[in-house]
Amino acid sequence: MSKIISFKFRIYPNKIQREKIDYNIECSRFIYNKLLDSRIYNYGKYVQYLKRCKKIGIKKNPKQFYSFCKLASVKQIKDSYKFLKKADSLALCAEYNNLKHAFENFFLKLRKFPKHKTRKDKKSYITSFVNNNIRIEKNRIRLPKIGFVKIKVHRALPSNYKIKRVIVLNKACSEYFVNIIFEVPEEIKQTKMEKVVGLDFKIGDIFISSDFEKPEYIMPYRKAIERLVKLQKIQKNKKKFSKNWYKILRKIQNTHKKISDKRKDFLHKLSYDLSKKYDVVCIENLSMVEISQKLGNGNNTYDTSYYKFTTMLKYKLESLGKKLVKIDKWYPSSKLCSNCGHKKEDLTLDDRVYHCTNCGISIDRDINAAINIRNEGIRNFIESLNV
Ligand SMILES: [Zn+2]
Known part of the structure; x- marks a missing residue:
């Protein structure tokens, strides 16, 4: 093979x-x-x-x-x-x-x-x-x-x-x-299951893990966007296809490249760290469209970052004989209680803290979802081994 x-x-x-x-x-x-x-x-x-x-x-x-x-x-x-x-x-x-x-x-x-x-x-x-x-x-x-x-x-x-x-x-x-x-x-390695983590995608931070961790997401664009807007304004005033126009164009291209390089670098390091630390990583199986729907603002930069991040994570884990488990997108990860499994139907997006009426636990909404994703991922993974 x-x-x-x-x-x-x-x-x-x-x-x-x-x-x-x-x-x-x-x-x-x-x-x-x-x-x-x-x-x-x-x-x-x-x-x-x-x-x-x-x-x-x-x-x-x-x-x-x-x-x-x-x-x-x-x-x-x-x-x-x-x-x-x-x-x-x-x-x-x-x-x-x-x-x-x-x-x-x-x-x-x-x-x-x-x-x-x-x-x-x-x-x-x-x-x-x-x-x-x-x-x-x-x-x-x-x-x-x-x-x-x-x-x-x-x-x-x-x-x-x-x-x-x-x-x-x-x-x-x-x-x-x-x-x-x-x-x-290809070497066939048996995937261990000692360290398993669930990730819940979240706008701004990329994800929150079931181990209460979230990455410090750098914002390379925030500063660069100002510069881009400025450059585009300057370019508008130049004669199209003139020498100066091309000069500004090159500057714009360079800025874009720097932004994407910084982002890529960050995502590579982040996925590398995760693949070293964990044996199995569980995430929700979202497509590009669903990600943008979930995040709700259709921001291109975010969409592609998430998608890139999952693909990076997948091949990095697999190269180490580890596994990325994708759970079904219909799994109600945020509605279930991670402690007792009670399903809270009336959970709204504004409820930042998950308060369970069944067992009385209060937990951060995203961490609760991440734990649920991890548990469901473990279940799926074991099931896939038994087949
Ligand atoms: Zn509960």
Whole structure:
């Protein structure tokens, strides 16, 4: 058994390498759009064919659909656009697979029709591991068609890894990254259940735990928002697409990046600490939409933070052979008494303290919910072991 994990590292390409990376990105985008064009063109021909069948009165052949709607091959496009030969051929093939996948999603999962890629889209390309063409040596990484690029390996690489793919990214502030996708053998560990905690999500603090703990959530945006508003005002007064306009734009992008970096850093540390401390962590199984409904203000920053936090927590726990247990979202965690199990139907959102009429206990509303989540999580977890 093996599993797929991905690590992101910053790379420091020199000027020539930067140009080559950007060239690969541009060519990937170009071939994606050309392939999409070919597909749309073929589909147009298919529609014409159907019309003709109707006119002449012959039966249509369903097999024709597939022959008409095929993508052009990478080779066909490479032959007509010679400049693509200088780009990383694996990256071009990856785009072919990407588009194929997008169409499968469109037909089978009813996703949106694939769109053309524009310059505004994420700047990245994918290259795959073939014949040892990608390898990491000390502080350098070898990439096909680029050569050895300086890399900062800020964390230990997994043991016995095999590189599958590498996504090379050019971020808005002309910082370059690689997202390396590894295949590593999976060890099966028995999850212990000595330390179990329940988390109740809460706006402002991220969560309250059943051990009466809540993280000190830093607010990186509060200060930055003032700066952003100021910058946007300045930008409004500049001539659009002028030199100064771009200058301010870069400042805005930088501020956004700093905010998200700070938040990400905080969430990583928080989830790391939890995964070290506990064997099993129980949370409510909420989707993005439900989280924003629960929090009630539709604040994007909060929504994504919560969602990111749960995904981080999940993979960090699993990498240590521990478990994140998600309990049913309909479980009435705040209405039940954590002491005796009595259900208080008339609990309102304003009741900050849970007062039980059955056993007489008074407890903070959120801590009561967190304890309930933990108890329900333990029950679910034991049940899953017995199956
Ligand atoms: Zn009670």
